[in-house]
Amino acid sequence: MATPTIPSGLRDILPRETSEIRYIEERIAQVFQSFGYGEVIVPTFEYYSTLSVETGELLSKEMFKFFDQDGSMVALRPEMTTSVARLAVQRMTDQPLPLRLFYRGNAFRHEPPQGGQAREFRQAGIELIGDSGPDADAEMVVVMIESLRAVGLSSFQVSVGQSEFLRGIIENIEDERTRLSVRAALLNRDLVGLNSILSKEGFAEAAALEQLSSLRGGDCIAQASQLVQNTMSLAAVENLSAIVDRVATMGYSDVVTPDLGIIRNLDYYTGAVFEGYSEGIGFPISGGGRYDRLTSEFGWSQPATGFQHGVERLHYALALENPEMRTDLPPLVRVIDETNDKSVVDFCSQLRRNGYRVALDAVAEGSDTSLSTCAHISVRVTHTSVSIVESNGNEDFVADLSVALAELGQRLPVLVGSGKE
């Protein structure tokens, strides 16, 4: 039999990393819940026609598609928002608005692995459906920040932009060729190409595009409202201003930057857009925005906003800050038992009641038990002795199991609420 392999871009996650990832997702979920969001679980695959309803061409290409038994085309979810919107339209229209929903799970895309994101990756995010106001978008920013803080990320930034600002400028360009080439240059982040178009094809709001990458920070709102005249862009600036004011009122202005230069899926977002960054990670760790058109594609027109964390990217950012990542797992004790006596089983049960994780290995008398182990500490029980073995190999003999219990409590205390700080 050849060595088994798995398809490229997929991976196994071993216990240590799994516990870290579960810890991250659990802390995020706690924050989502604390803001009143209810968790939903959506199918791993759905009709392709559902998942592709509002996504751009790129994401449609990236979906894993296959055929259901009846010949209809289905696809693995490439993200969760579309499924959650479909769920809301199908199942929750009788509920009072706004709906606050959250999810955590895996999503799938055919794309080259990049920045800790493989072809199967994990997302955790929220959707707020049925509220069009700036307060709803401000809530996204606040929940993003609170959940990043909750997992222990200490250095991050959140930028808030407004996609209608750019859309207004682009749509206001009269000449169609210029409009399309400006749009293409923006999507490619090609500021050289953009400036070359602007120098050839002057139009009223060209200055706003020239300065786009510096339209960020506290002054950008006043600055931007001088640079544009079209109604859509002006409304976008006003909306961003309201969101940023609200976020500041709630006390989060130190980590939030208004940024009209965020270019994020212009076809999909219809208002505020959010991105979270951590230094050292070349990709946003969190992202989202307002998507007021999506639910109407399913026949229920509701404004909606949301964001998601890329769990693997967040995990990577945390590991960069602190390689010894914390998890919620209590200490692991390995009990090596040569006696097969019920007192040892009782001892293990007592340890578990005290909050430890306990692995009990019954071994033959006189076995070599100097095995390396992933346990924090081991207890060896023979017919004649009880000893505590530290992970560095140091062995201390104690009188009996009850002394061992007390000694463990000293050396390896189970912290009440460990991992909650």
Added chain:
Amino acid sequence: MKLRIALSKGELYKNTLSLLETVGLSVDALRDDTRKLSFKVEEDDIEYFICRPTDVPVYIQYGVADIGVVGKDVLMEQGKDVYELVDLGFGGCRFVVAEPEDPSSSSDVMDRRHGHLLVATKYPKVTEDYFSTKGVQVEVIKLHGNVELAPLVGLSHQIVDLASSGRTLRDNGLRIVDTIEECTARLIANPVSMKTKHEHISTLVSKMQEALG
């Protein structure tokens, strides 16, 4: 916050160092003829990486380097999600479409046989993009070098290649049919670095724009 800059080894290197010097950065260590691939310049709080030109966009995409210098030709072929900030003006060359001066030599026969255009190139993405924008269906033949040979021996009708003076094309009896793009060196940036190190990068960008006139 330390700025990490990826530089292209090779043709662009010398001009890049002159530009960095013009904007007031210390580049003496980078001029030494060593095999070192990374340099820290403490006084400027900058770390430089020396990369193969085709690798520069990769370092930028992953955010291992914040900004970098690379040719537009490399950017067009790779299509990575990076900011293109400044046209540095040097390193000029262009993507051209060329075919034999005397087309009867090979392509007539092949036209009849295949009924569509065969194009040999080292740059399949640039070639696909160009012809699909023009609405022309082509079969792109990927080669790794000496592309001029392909139309002469009947492998393709046309080629897409980088030319600076165009002499190699002329020497091989090829004429330029169209210019796809003028390619000069560009300053590029990682999208996240554009946010997290905005001040640092935008200061450098305006200095460069000023120096370039």
